[in-house]
Amino acid sequence: MTGGFVEALAEAIRQKGPISVAHFMAAANAHYYATRDPLGVAGDFTTAPEISQMFGELVGVWLADLWDRAGRPQAHYVELGPGRGSLAQDALRAMALAGLTPCVHFVETSPALRGVQAERVPGAIFHDDISTLPNDAPLLIVANEFFDALPIHQLIRGRADWHERRIASQGRLFLPVADKAVPESLIPKALRDAPVGSIIESAPASVAIVTALTKRLGAQGGAALIVDYGYDGPAIGETLQAVKGHSYSNPFDAPGKQDLSAHVDFATLGAGAALAGATVSGPVGQGAWLRALGIEARAAALNKASPTRAAEISAARERLAQPDAMGTLFRVMALRAPHWPEPAGF
Numbered sequence: 001m002t003g004g005f006v007e008a009l010a011e012a013i014r015q016k017g018p019i020s021v022a023h024f025m026a027a028a029n030a031h032y033y034a035t036r037d038p039l040g041v042a043g044d045f046t047t048a049p050e051i052s053q054m055f056g057e058l059v060g061v062w063l064a065d066l067w068d069r070a071g072r073p074q075a076h077y078v079e080l081g082p083g084r085g086s087l088a089q090d091a092l093r094a095m096a097l098a099g100l101t102p103c104v105h106f107v108e109t110s111p112a113l114r115g116v117q118a119e120r121v122p123g124a125i126f127h128d129d130i131s132t133l134p135n136d137a138p139l140l141i142v143a144n145e146f147f148d149a150l151p152i153h154q155l156i157r158g159r160a161d162w163h164e165r166r167i168a169s170q171g172r173l174f175l176p177v178a179d180k181a182v183p184e185s186l187i188p189k190a191l192r193d194a195p196v197g198s199i200i201e202s203a204p205a206s207v208a209i210v211t212a213l214t215k216r217l218g219a220q221g222g223a224a225l226i227v228d229y230g231y232d233g234p235a236i237g238e239t240l241q242a243v244k245g246h247s248y249s250n251p252f253d254a255p256g257k258q259d260l261s262a263h264v265d266f267a268t269l270g271a272g273a274a275l276a277g278a279t280v281s282g283p284v285g286q287g288a289w290l291r292a293l294g295i296e297a298r299a300a301a302l303n304k305a306s307p308t309r310a311a312e313i314s315a316a317r318e319r320l321a322q323p324d325a326m327g328t329l330f331r332v333m334a335l336r337a338p339h340w341p342e343p344a345g346f
């Protein structure tokens with residue numbers, strides 16, 4: 001089946017010409033996620049909610065606190081790309097303890113993962129994209145390792161000009177080529193004189209989603225929590241990466257068989273949200289945010305409840321929060337309706 005996908009993609013490129021990196025990434029990831037559950041030790045990569053229940057619980061505590069200070073309105077829990085549904089399950093349990101029992105909406109395109117999510121969170125309502133989310137109440141939105149999976153474009157510096165990078169095919173091989181020159185006005189001023197071969201990435205699909213969510217928050221109330229690995233761009237550097245079986249490989253090999261992702265440009269996403277009217281908090285490092293939310297106390301409570309798991313709980317806490325693990329590469333940013341209270345942890 002994957003063979004069929006690779007051949008069809010190569011054939012389409014042969015017929016219509018090289019496709020943008022964004023087109024390649026979107027097609028490859030759609031096939032990849034549709035045909036498997038990639039998460040966990042037996043899969044290709046492990047995410048924070050799969051490391052420990054503490055992650056989702058603290059997200060739930062964060063949302064419940066914000067909701068409480070907003071006057072405890074009726075609200076919808078919305079998760080973008082919920083994976084195995086673990087984060088939602090842990091967050092919903094923590095929220096329920098605080099009296100928050102929202103309607104659950106999952107924005108998910110993968111039929112395989114929808115199946116796993118429906119088992120974990122019975123009653124969740126599925127959406128293909130954010131346009132069908134309800135508009136009758138505040139939205140409590142969570143996106144962990146979602147934006148990194150969305151398509152990015154790449155521009156590469158040639159001898160005289162900048163060019164969009166496109167993907168050509170040769171048999172079953174895919175390789176990046178430089179397309180015709182783009183106007184210099186598309187390149188941020190500070191980056192225009194970068195050395196030959198430099199690469200800049202942009203993620204218009206991500207900015208469009210953040211802008212649309214911000215408009216919803218402004219009209220309906222609520223907040224969004226975005227957690228991902230990232231940087232403050234625009235900047236020189238290629239971050240597109242492929243992961244298979246917990247190791248890195250060439251992103252242009254084997255489309256649909258490995259996870260493609262790119263680091264998230266938090267500065268550009270935050271600026272897009274602010275422009276659309278959101279009040280933005282962060283980004284701050286995931287470690288600092290988790291500590292502010294009380295990960296130490298949560299780990300101590302779990303230890304007390306199951307002393308035989310002490311080593312495992314302590315290792316998970318360190319992996320989530322230590323600077324040499326996920327504590328600083330991963331960042332947390334919040335958007336909210338300007339009339340909503342300031343969120344905790346920033």
Ligand code: SAH
Pocket residue numbers: 029033039047048049050080081082083084087107108109110113128143144145146149150
């Ligand atoms: N949030 C989860 C899973 C991260 S993997 C976790 O932290 O464990 C990325 C998730 O986003 C998967 O559920 C994948 O199927 C979903 N996804 C990827 N591209 C998507 C898109 N364009 N629209 C909706 N969901 C998407």
